[in-house]
Amino acid sequence: MVTIPRLSALLVLAAVVIGLALAPVYGETYAIKVATRMVVFAIFAMSLDLLLGYTGLVSFGHAAFFGIAAYSLQIFSPEYEAANLLVALPVVLGVTAAAGALIGALVVRTSGIYFIMVTLAFAQMLFYFFHDSQIAGGSDGAYIWVKPVLALGQTVLLDFESRETLLWFSIAAMLAVYALLVVLLRSPFGQVIQGIKVNEHRMRALGYDTYRYKLVSFVISATVAGLAGFIFACIDGYVAPELLGWHESGVGLVMVILGGMGTLLGPIVGAVAFLGVEELAKERALVGPLAENFQIVIGVFVIAVVLLLKNGLVGTLAGAGKPPAPTPEDETAGDKS
């Protein structure tokens, strides 16, 4: 990622977007659902990469925010009518951001392996919170009976009951997040978090209160994960405690690593590829009786990725390992020479 994303990255992005947007052409409900899920997890993985690849924080509880957002939408939605996106989305993202700030204030104090374990533990705590209480169906989960709409006054502009609409909305959201990250990473704030990832001690000695920057990064990341959770809850209109579970958090990490950590395109490619492999692993024609136990295929796949694909798909395909860093000198260099 550079100040202006490189042409090849934009081409890959365009190809992925077009491929996903065409889902309604090559399949009915199921294909559209899979495509939407890919987009949702691409957003989730991008949010995680902001922590992992750009701030140097390995969170193993990121699904907590995904799940909190999904539950917030379920709780906020009226039972017999559609929630309006104009209100529901800000409310849900606000709740997620607040949860991110609260949990972040605690976990960002720790680092390294403690950070991994503590983020996992907090996510687990929230899992049990929704699992044991009857707030939204307990361990059975709960339904969003009527999916949200985007309405101005009485005019309904977007209705998420339509699967195509939801798919296109989620693609637009993914592109918006991509653009947001491009802007964020080249801003002064973005420079600081990337410095923290490389050498936090030095950043502190240079006068940066690194705790605050890490916390803000954590909150932004949680909020973006919340956006993914919001859309996810609209796919099936169903939420369950498993959304916050450590399995989801682990899958997010795998997607980022698979695609390429510390790149913007990586998480998108990783999410699409991972869910693609998952679909294939469920295919009886391909894996035979293992389709019943497709997680075994996923497990082997994950281990292979860790052992063989150190730079992720994007890094490996780009050949150079790491794409050029976003540096302020991109522009000033021209001035001087």
Add this chain to the structure above:
Amino acid sequence: MDLTLLLIQALNGVQYGLLLFLIASGLTIVFGIMGVINLAHGSFYMIGAYLAYSLTAWTGHIFWAVLLGAPLAALLGLVVERLFIVHLYHRDHLQQVLLTFGLILIFNEVQSIIWGDDPHSVAKPEFLEFSIPLTDVQSYPAYNLFLGVVCLALAGVMYWVVQKTRLGMRIRAGSSNPEMIQALGINTKVLFATVFSIGVTMAALAGLLAAPERSVYPGIGEQVLIISFVVVVIGGIGSIKGAFVGALMIGLFDSLGSTILRSMDHIELVSGLSVDNLTSVTIYALMAAILLWRPAGLYGRAQ
């Protein structure tokens, strides 16, 4: 709520804490010496529990199951270390998390293929099939008491190994200063394999011994894994003493806390959420409080 009930719960708490210590000690030593965070540690507890189920059915007695299961687990530990964990030394935590995450997925599915998804119970030995009466209405199951005593004995053996033997000296040296192992010219290949295998055996032993009391079902591995994480974080990563203190704390807090909260199940905080729903949440709150006070745990070295 009367005193006898509290006593029973305190006993349960200590016994649960000792069980947790068996599991968490392996996790913390493997991290302390090898610098590896092993998510699959809970899976070894699960495998222990399922071995208890199968081997008890085969031999007819849980004691034989334990005697046969422990060496099997040690062997499994060696194989897993040689095949997978060996690639994780000197790799970053993220890769360790992911690879062992992959292992969990595989272990879980293998469990599902071999044993199916139904819960199973394991018979207690006949001579422990009784309860010790405490009052007219309350009693304490003998097997639970036996379990506590065995766990305590195992913890004692571990203390002896760590404090008094050559292997223990190396473990202590390695936990406080991993570079020292190299400096002392110790064969790290053998040491790491041994330590990992011991850790796996302890976790599997916990699973084997607890099976008659807690029954055997899919997903138990993850449950204990995450509680063990909490124990290790509270005690300080790499500290065996910390794991012991943390395990007892969590054990007592869990069983006494849930007793107290359950007695308040009529108090509803908001619609759908009553106080007793928070039982599982409280131990995480305890962890958060301790981390606020000491970010590296009770006995951890400050980073």
Add this chain to the structure above:
Amino acid sequence: MSEAVLRTEAVSKSFGGLHAVKSVTLDFFTGQVDVVIGPNGAGKTTLINLLSGDLPPSSGRIAYRGQDITAMPPHRISQLGLGRSYQRTNIFPEFTCYRNVWLAAQSRMRSSMRFFRPASARKDVAARADRAIELAGLTKRAHDVAANVSHGEQRQLEVAMLLATEPEVLLLDEPLAGMGPEETENIIQLIHTLKATHCVVLIEHDMDAVFAVADQLTVMVNGEVLATGAPDQIRANETVREAYLGDETI
């Protein structure tokens, strides 16, 4: 000479049973270069770590312009105007030299909680970074990745990063170690220029350089200040000769 800019009062630091710094009381002034010398393990770097906030003292008090900074975290001390360089090169190896210095220069923005405009649009930061790079003599290496430049150039980068934060007090921990003769001369000239408006605290082993820049010399041995005074006084001091300097170095 006016009042001391930076002052330590009976500052000590011990690690377990080891006393790295024992009751050090020193004054540092703007307009002069204070050089701290002493054998390895004398506690010189620990002293700098105490001044910069990287380590909290075990006892004693440190004041900057009358303000107590004893228990302040390093980032606040840096913001007050005390900057340091590191003995063991402490940079962002995977960034270009320019980006290293940029991060230092950007730290003087009122806040970096700016999310939308590109960092590169900040001309004030760019100007600070350019100036620091030029002063440190690193212009021709600015766009090379820091990990790939020579050890001496990384030392220059340390100095450039320090300068880019525009500190009033410069804490330099062996900045010359590993530099070539030309760069050494350049940095010595730089220290001469800067001292008019800055307070410079320098740890150095190269005795030629020490006597070339020192206005005040402090000798530390075993964590204690053995002597402090003008270079000529120290040169003549018998205890110092015996303990450290040795006849041949003078």
